[in-house]
Amino acid sequence: MRKGTTADNSQNKQANESLEHPYHPVFLKLGNPNDKAIYEFIKNEITGVEIIDTILRQLKELLKIRNVKTWAEEDFDQLLKAQLGDTAIEEYGTWVYYPWSKKLVHLLNKDAFIEVRTNRNLYKITPEERLVLQSKIIGVVGLSVGQSVAFTLALERVCGALRLADFDTIDLSNMNRLSVGVQDIGVNKAVLAARKIAELDPYMDVTCYTAGLTDENMDDFFTRDGKLDLLAEECDSLPVKIKSRIKARSMGIPVIMDTNDKGLLDVERFDLEPDRPILHGRMKLFEGMSDAAVIEKLDRLTPAERLNTTVDIIGAENISDRMKQSLKEIGVSITGWPQLASAVGLGGAMVADVSRRILLGQYNVSGRYNVDFSDLVN
Template sequence: MRKDATADNFENITAIQSLQHPYRPVFLRLENPDDKNTYDFIKENMAGVEVIDTILRQLKELIKIRNAGIRTEEALNRLLKEQSEQLILEEYGVWVFYPWSKKLVHLLDKEDFIEVRTNRNLYKITPEERQVLRSKTIGVIGLSVGQSVAFMLALERVCGALRLADFDTIDLSNMNRLAVGVQDIGVNKAILAARKIAELDPYIDITCYTDGLTDGNIDDFFTGGQRLDLLVEECDSLPVKIKSRIKARSLKIPVIMDTNDKGLLDVERFDLEPDRPVLHGRMKLFEGLTDEAAVAKLDQLTPRERFDTTIDIVGAENISERMKQSLKEIGISITGWPQLGSAVGLGGAMVTDVSRRILLGQYNASGRYHVDFYDLIN
């Protein structure tokens, strides 16, 4: 007996609501009856859905990389025909639905997808190293500069899971350095980064903390489900910079920070040096204080003290002439610290390279480094 229209409408609304996650895609394997029902519902009942099916192209590439000795297109096509004829193509692999874009995409399933997507990494990253890296979890705090970092970490697949923390949303003025579109204005920065990564590689596990890093979620960010293997700190907040490092040090988690100007990169190996002072001990106002006293003092700093402490951390000697001029104009002709897209891109590359080597045990030091194009190319 047919259900009445009210019941149908209720079920449709419930189904649609279950498919509205802000940044996590929905995986549908059609041999599972429930997944097949959801797949049919998306195609038949949801307006504006775009179906993208390139599974034969992906399968052909999988066959090619597993048969690297094949020299002709004819031989490759013959293998593809033989293999595809043994499959129910619609049920092969997995269908991935992206709620925010209403795209339903047919992909290789996880192991085959990772094998193909990372094939051009070989042997700069060996198969054994690839397995090590996919077990790692990296946290990123601050998704302005951190967006470039997070995306590059995912692009190179330096980890299997990411935790992204940022309370802020995209503004038009962010778009000199963030690879976003005008349609993204007003979207939370962590969510937007997570969406971009999910569209690149839906099998990377992402958790967003859209309140930023807070006293209420710091434990979950660092240890929820699986303890972080590495922290990338890219936020503007001095209290968060210090609190996150104190937490990382207590858990023996290494920290990396890219500061953009003059290609400045900081590495703090709290995993190897658990008594190391945070931020290389550069904060004069906090000298001699316990962790508890330092955290308490953070809430009492004047704006000037915060600014001076930030300069202490970076080091006046490490600030470029253009940045010094900019700092004089903050609050007069400009409203915030200037950052260039090229510098943000460089930072993403540097952090990714060093992160990979730390996680593989190939780099075992703390330090401060510069990759300054003005010095290197002049």
């Protein structure tokens, strides 16, 4: 849907190709002639574009942060002039276009944007720690609970890059626990999480694996543009849970999992314990088997073996009475594993907090932990 036509068809083609990404925003520097042409194309040739320009407000925050001790409102114009130099205000910073929402937003450049956006982290996270975290890559598998995990990691900027894997799409029944809108039904869960993160912080490097984590893409997921520094595993598939840990252990990558019910958090420090048993050695079915034998058996598990192994991993003592009642009803009166938004939110907070401390060398053990509100608040 375009307004009118433009004279340069090749330029239009190039611009359109830049706008086709399902979750990557388009970055435009107006000092670059090609970017300027795409900017004009978006503004003038695409119907329904919303232009959002709050750059002066952002610059005011930036200058106030950099001049805390001496800040005075009456000095803003002078400080702004020094900051802009010979650059016109429209050309300052970066314009970011979100194809899925047709929003064209004027933002600070990356370093200044991060400086302002994370300013209220100080000094719970120091500037030096922020730089360390900015270099880290975290993989998240399973974007139901994992959506809360990924978004909280992005909110705190616990890493500079995220890899998100999920084959599933949003259904109406997901909307008891996922922060989505009715317009998102049918959208891939990883793509939707990536879009939310891009709208929060377009400078986060996010890659989606919309087939989920598979045997075919696992190497790429773990190593693309650098090895993962940490894996947050939140998927429903037992084979993927185990295979991803075998891979992580072979590469010395720590794994975190929030099990949601009763606030159960698992931490496996394969980076510090290369011979540590997977899932704390709780899988009776696979005791004494080699990794190769485990992988081969995973592809031919019976439904009973899957269920019994899942219970072994979680531990019957870590399943709430309400969950036990619900499990009996799966396939009878309910179609899937029950989850509540409050528990999903707690899981995102726990994983983000522990991930940050692991990546900063502040937490250096493996373990299982319960943060159960029913026990803590009663």
